[in-house]
Amino acid sequence: MAIPQNWRLQHQRYRLTGEVCHTCGAKLFPPRDVCPECAKPAYEPFQFAGKGEVYSFTVLSDAPAGYEAYEPYPVALVKLQEGPLVTAQLTDVDPQDVRIGMPVEMVTRKLTEDGDDGLIVYGYKFRPVLKAAANG
């Protein structure tokens, strides 16, 4: 993706900013301005908490161009607490340990980089929810 395309998505990539439907209250991510549930306008920004659980997952061993250096890496559909599914990589986890239903939370990580002189693209990934330290 080109630099302007990435720049336009900063609020989604770094903060999971979506929208909420004025009419039926559905929470939307990605933002789309028209509610897919009731087809009414949905312009109001909505901040997602970044918590959810793994709905499905896979592990890539044949990565597309630009991502080969990271393989194998896990990708998931994450069901956010507020409703929507989001496609994202899982991080800080052994791919062997990923399970459907596993609680996860959003973190900001590097997604890819465009060669030595190009843009470094940051965005959301999800990691297993950290448990409070036993002797906290």
Next chain:
Amino acid sequence: MRDVSIIGIGQTEVGEHWGKSLRHLAGDAVLAAMRDAGIERADALYVGNMLSGELNGQEHLGALIADFVGLRGVEAVKIEAACGSGAAAVRMGYLAVASGLLDVVIVVGVEKMTDQKGAVTTAGLAMAADAEYEVVNGISFVSLNALLMQRYMHEYGVQHEDFAGFPINAHKNAATNPYAMFRKPISLETFKRARMVAAPINLMDSSPVADGAAAVVLAPSEVARRFQPASVRIIGSANATDSLAVHDRRDPLFLSAAALSAQKAYRQAGIGPNDVDFFELHDAFSITAALSLEAAGFAERGRGVYLAKDGEIALDGRIPICTFGGLKARGHPVGATGVYQIVEAVLQLRHLAGPNQVKNARIGMTQNIGGSGATVITHILAAEG
């Protein structure tokens, strides 16, 4: 609206055509279809193709191919709907002839995928998905389908091995198709031992990257009957859409565009699933075959996989699928696939399918899927007479 028939078919062998360019492949298929139809001119040429810009550095295929096959001057345009491009182009040809505005339309689907190295082709195919919210996260097209397969196995308590019947059936049928890429049967052991691509999808769950072209000639049925006794009528044609991204679907395990396009085609044809003698479905991955059977009304939800297990998809089964090898074994040159499906259905309905013949085939259905289910085009064809 006029009735529309297919009066000519042509196809190239599917495979790695190192010595042939995109225009040569398309030209071979178009000229074969024109010879089969016995025509020298046409009113229009529609080209189904997904990735010529990305993989071959070439767009503007309508004019390019029309000129190359000696049709300079005709209306010509490329039609793109990811892996559904081929059937989407057939549907445009159908609309043009049915409307009465054009009489003879040639539709060619073509894809030349081996000009680039694997990772570039993989990235190109991912363009069928949402660039901003799926692809940037490092997904490949295979991995989107793996997400569906993993969830399917989880929800319905299905094992990976239960899907083996799909590739085994596809390879068995491809073995006797001279145009197929993989003309040899595979065993359950081969399926189980295949290299993992994106868990749980392994190499034997996946259709191959390939080069190929297929073409059909469309004409009004009234004219067709006069000079092509083996013409086949299009009795249902429908294109329906869903969200581009899997995560935007209310229920990712139900291909709602496939259901919608099948229902529209059934309604137009005045038939239901029980009247269909064979079904050329879009087995890009074995999970896609299971989901298509469910969406098109041949199995209850979560039961599509058992049609393969119980042998009901074989040539002599209740609903034969992939009768010439399907995407898995005939091969999947993406923008050409939808036209291959129609060419194969015509061979069945002309009763010229040789060892692949479905006995007494009168009505065949084809379904071509773009992306992970975002564009789905269904056609229902009937033998004349």
